[in-house]
Structure formats: structure tokens, C-alpha cells
Amino acid sequence: MDIVCSTEEQALFERISSIAQGMQVHCYLVGGFVRDKILGRDTKDADIVCTGDGIALAQAVAASYPNRPQVNFFKTFGTAQFKLNGFDVEFVGARKESYSSDSRKPEVSEGTIEDDQRRRDFTINAMAISLNKENYGRLIDPFNGMEDLRNKILRTPLDPDITFSDDPLRMMRGIRFATQLGFVLEPETFEAISRNKERIKIVSQERVTDELNKIMVTPKPSVGFDLLYKSRLLHEFFPQMTELAGVEIIEGKGHKDNFYHTLQVLDNVAQRSDNLWLRWAAVLHDIAKPATKKFEEGHGWTFHGHEALGEKMTPRIFRQLKLPQNENMKFVAKLVGLHLRPIGLTKEDITDSAMRRLLFDAGADLEALMILCESDVTSKNKFKVKRYLENFELVKERLKVVEEKDRIRNWQPPIDGAEIMKIFGLAPSREVGILKTAVREAILDGIIPNDYAAAYGYVLQKAAEMDIKPVKQ
Numbered sequence: 001m002d003i004v005c006s007t008e009e010q011a012l013f014e015r016i017s018s019i020a021q022g023m024q025v026h027c028y029l030v031g032g033f034v035r036d037k038i039l040g041r042d043t044k045d046a047d048i049v050c051t052g053d054g055i056a057l058a059q060a061v062a063a064s065y066p067n068r069p070q071v072n073f074f075k076t077f078g079t080a081q082f083k084l085n086g087f088d089v090e091f092v093g094a095r096k097e098s099y100s101s102d103s104r105k106p107e108v109s110e111g112t113i114e115d116d117q118r119r120r121d122f123t124i125n126a127m128a129i130s131l132n133k134e135n136y137g138r139l140i141d142p143f144n145g146m147e148d149l150r151n152k153i154l155r156t157p158l159d160p161d162i163t164f165s166d167d168p169l170r171m172m173r174g175i176r177f178a179t180q181l182g183f184v185l186e187p188e189t190f191e192a193i194s195r196n197k198e199r200i201k202i203v204s205q206e207r208v209t210d211e212l213n214k215i216m217v218t219p220k221p222s223v224g225f226d227l228l229y230k231s232r233l234l235h236e237f238f239p240q241m242t243e244l245a246g247v248e249i250i251e252g253k254g255h256k257d258n259f260y261h262t263l264q265v266l267d268n269v270a271q272r273s274d275n276l277w278l279r280w281a282a283v284l285h286d287i288a289k290p291a292t293k294k295f296e297e298g299h300g301w302t303f304h305g306h307e308a309l310g311e312k313m314t315p316r317i318f319r320q321l322k323l324p325q326n327e328n329m330k331f332v333a334k335l336v337g338l339h340l341r342p343i344g345l346t347k348e349d350i351t352d353s354a355m356r357r358l359l360f361d362a363g364a365d366l367e368a369l370m371i372l373c374e375s376d377v378t379s380k381n382k383f384k385v386k387r388y389l390e391n392f393e394l395v396k397e398r399l400k401v402v403e404e405k406d407r408i409r410n411w412q413p414p415i416d417g418a419e420i421m422k423i424f425g426l427a428p429s430r431e432v433g434i435l436k437t438a439v440r441e442a443i444l445d446g447i448i449p450n451d452y453a454a455a456y457g458y459v460l461q462k463a464a465e466m467d468i469k470p471v472k473q
């Protein structure tokens with residue numbers, strides 16, 4: 001074999017080979033498996049292409065095992081798949097495709113292995129290994145994928161305008177592979193992405209976002225976002241992020257380029273955490289800067305309220321990108337909203353109640369918030385960076401001390417909304433909210449102690465000020 005496989009993989013491929021021979025079809029290993037084996041990356045699945053009926057071959061191979069793994073198949077696509085000890089084996093009949101300009105749905109007909117290789121996205125993904133008796137294990141590489149692999153180059157097998165126009169998702173895949181593998185998009189291929197960027201609109205947002213998330217979880221996601229920006233593909237599906245780019249200068253004063261700042265913050269977070277959603281918080285933390293930007297005479301550029309507006313924009317952006325509307329979205333919105341708070345705590349003379357307030361607001365997400373804040377320090381001045389990070393260390397230490405003393409992070413005030421409604425006979429209303437907040441704030445501020453009796457006395461007094469009387473029990 002031209003690639004090195006485990007004993008189990010070898011046994012599987014030899015079995016496929018002899019069954020295919022019996023059925024008088026040719027078959028090949030192809031695509032990501034071949035690429036990853038040559039690169040020495042981990043593989044959890046293998047794609048097999050055969051001339052003729054891929055589903056029939058899959059069924060015959062599965063049936064040859066005593067435990068007969070279940071075969072899942074899609075008749076319309078001619079694909080079939082089964083799992084063997086956690087290893088995914090996929091089968092497809094070699095195809096020849098032609099596309100029309102208004103849809104992604106190709107006309108598919110039976111083809112040869114060469115036809116099948118031509119319809120693949122990149123030369124490094126278009127290499128095949130023969131599983132046929134006459135040349136078992138030999139690499140079939142009509143587009144010189146091996147050389148591109150060696151030179152770390154991403155290039156389409158056909159004219160890139162045709163490859164990308166036929167299936168525009170390939171543009172996202174190209175940028176994803178560049179980021180994931182540390183490869184370079186060959187210039188003509190890259191230019192074709194710029195030319196065909198508008199075609200991305202015919203691909204479902206779920207699939208685009210799937211690729212975006214694969215970029216997000218790489219060690220250096222900025223590489224992908226930079227390529228998305230420079231090809232202007234990003235402008236097609238996430239214009240809000242592109243609006244962060246650029247520097248405006250008034251009276252000789254400029255602000256930083258918030259797009260590249262955001263990418264730096266994203267990479268900084270990626271170095272500190274694998275959490276995809278924390279990485280999304282990095283992407284969105286300054287998203288409202290363009291909308292809140294002002295030049296204040298004699299003072300300079302300000303972005304007042306960008307954290308609150310950014311928090312509000314987060315659900316909309318998640319919807320637009322077809323990201324989930326669940327607790328992950330809430331986590332991102334919360335961090336965007338809080339991302340300036342720890343900076344406020346680095347000043348002198350900060351009271352315990354300010355610390356308690358952040359402990360209460362951040363709750364379980366305090367560590368994530370501190371990672372975001374530390375990552376947000378992107379000055380070129382090393383001494384400044386060092387000083388800011390040291391200040392955050394001091395804040396973290398004080399937060400720890402206050403938390404140990406007051407246990408705020410999982411704390412609930414001793415009187416909640418339901419209790420307030422009962423005491424005063426109120427229906428859910430604005431008044432209930434006001435009283436509830438008053439109790440919580442009084443405790444966080446240290447005005448009253450954290451116990452029921454004190455809270456009860458305090459809420460009676462507050463209610464009296466609002467002309468609300470308790471009902472007789």
C-alpha cells in the first residue's frame with residue numbers, strides 16, 4: 001500500500017476488495033481518508049467508491065460479518081454506510097455530475113473513477129487508492145494531489161470557477177481546510193472564491209455555519225476569518241462582522257481596527273479554552289462598536305453602550321447564522337454584555353459590594369468571563385499587556401476572597417418574587433420586580449444582612465414607600 005493502515009483497516013480493505021471482485025466491480029479508497037493517512041492525521045471514517053452499485057457492495061460487505069452491522073443507505077444519492085467497532089465506512093457508486101446554474105442539485109449518472117475524482121473539491125481530496133487485485137494499494141492521483149499535499153497547497157481539480165459554481169459550499173470548505181491544515185489556497189483558487197462569493201446564497205445557512213464552526217474550533221481561527229474577509233465571502237453571510245473593519249481618523253485621532261482586534265481576541269481565547277461558545281463570545285464582544293461609535297470633541301473615539309447593544313444583537317445574529325437559540329446563545333449574550341465589567345474592578349478603591357455584584361451577575365460563568373477579558377488585552381506594548389494582566393490577577397484574587405466570605409455565585413435572595421406576591425397579595429407586575437430588585441440590591445450593597453428576617457423587614461418598608469400594604473395572613 002502507498003499508505004500505512006492499521007491491521008483492522010487492512011483486514012477490512014482486503015475483505016472489501018475480494019467481495020468487490022466477486023461482484024465484478026472496481027473499488028477504491030478515496031478522499032479525506034487517503035489525504036489524512038498521508039498527512040499522518042487520525043482517521044475515524046473511510047470513503048469507498050466503486051463502479052456500479054455502492055449500496056449493493058455495502059450490503060454484501062456488511063453481510064459477510066457474523067454480527068451483520070446495520071447498513072444505512074440513501075437510494076437517491078446511491079450512498080450507504082455502516083459502522084464497524086466505531087469506524088465509519090461509507091460507500092458510493094462512482095458518479096459523473098453536471099450542474100445547472102440555478103441549483104445545487106446535480107444531474108447524476110454512473111461514471112468511472114476518474115469522473116468521480118473530477119467532481120471532488122480539492123486535488124488533495126481527489127486522490128484514490130486502488131482496492132483492485134491487479135494494482136491493490138496503488139495511489140491513483142490524476143491531479144497531482146500528492147505534490148499539492150507536499151507543498152501545502154489547496155487547488156481545485158478543475159477550473160475553480162466551475163468547481164465553486166457547481167457547489168459553492170466548497171469555498172467554505174477550502175477556507176476551512178486552509179485553517180485546519182495550515183495550507184495555502186493557490187492564488188487562482190482564492191480569486192475564484194472572490195468571484196463566486198455570491199453563489200454561497202444557494203447553500204443552506206446551516207451548512208455554511210457548520211464549516212464556520214469547524215474554523216472556530218481550530219487552534220488559530222483568525223486565519224479562516226481573515227480569508228473569509230479578504231475574499232469577501234464573509235460579507236455575504238455575516239456583514240455585521242465585516243463592519244468592524246477599518247480605521248477612521250478625525251483631528252489626527254484614530255481608533256483601532258476592530259475587526260483585526262476581534263480576530264486577535266479570538267485567537268487569544270482559542271489559546272486559553274476549547275469552548276466553542278466562549279470563542280463565539282470573542283467574535284461578538286465588540287459587534288456593536290460600529291453602531292455606537294462617536295467622535296467626542298476634545299476627547300476622541302467612544303463606543304458607549306456597545307456591550308449592552310452587543311448583548312441585544314446576539315440572539316438576532318444567532319438566528320441569522322442558524323446557530324442554536326438555547327442556553328449556549330444566552331451564555332454568549334451574557335458574556336458580551338459583561339465583557340467590560342472586570343476592567344471596572346481593576347481601579348483603586350473598589351468596594352466589596354462591587355465585587356459581589358459581578359459575582360452575582362456572572363454566576364457560574366465567571367471563569368469564562370475572565371478568560372474573555374484577559375484575551376481582550378491586545379496592546380502591542382508588552383509592558384501594558386503585562387500590567388493589565390497583573391491587574392486582572394488581583395481582581396481574580398479579590399473575587400475569590402469575597403466569594404469565600406459571602407457565597408454569592410450560587411446565591412438566591414432570601415425572598416423571591418413568589419413570596420413577595422404572597423405577602424402583598426400582588427399579581428405578577430412591575431411592582432413585584434421593583435421590590436424583588438430592592439431586596440437583592442440592599443443585600444449586595446451590604447445595607448441589610450443576608451437573612452429572611454432582615455429581608456422581610458426591608459421589603460415591608462420599601463412597599464410602604466410605594467403605598468403597598470401587606471395582606472393579613
Ligand code: ATP
Nearest residue numbers: 030031032033047119120121122125126167169170
Ligand atoms: P473532514 O472529514 O475533515 O470534514 P473530508 O475531506 O473527509 O474532511 P468529508 O465531508 O468527510 O470531508 O468528505 C469526504 C470526501 O468527499 C472529501 O475528501 C472530498 O473528496 C469529497 N467531498 C466532500 N464534500 C464535497 C463537496 N462539497 N464537493 C466535492 N467533494 C466533496
Ligand code: MG
Nearest residue numbers: 031032033045
Ligand atoms: Mg471525512
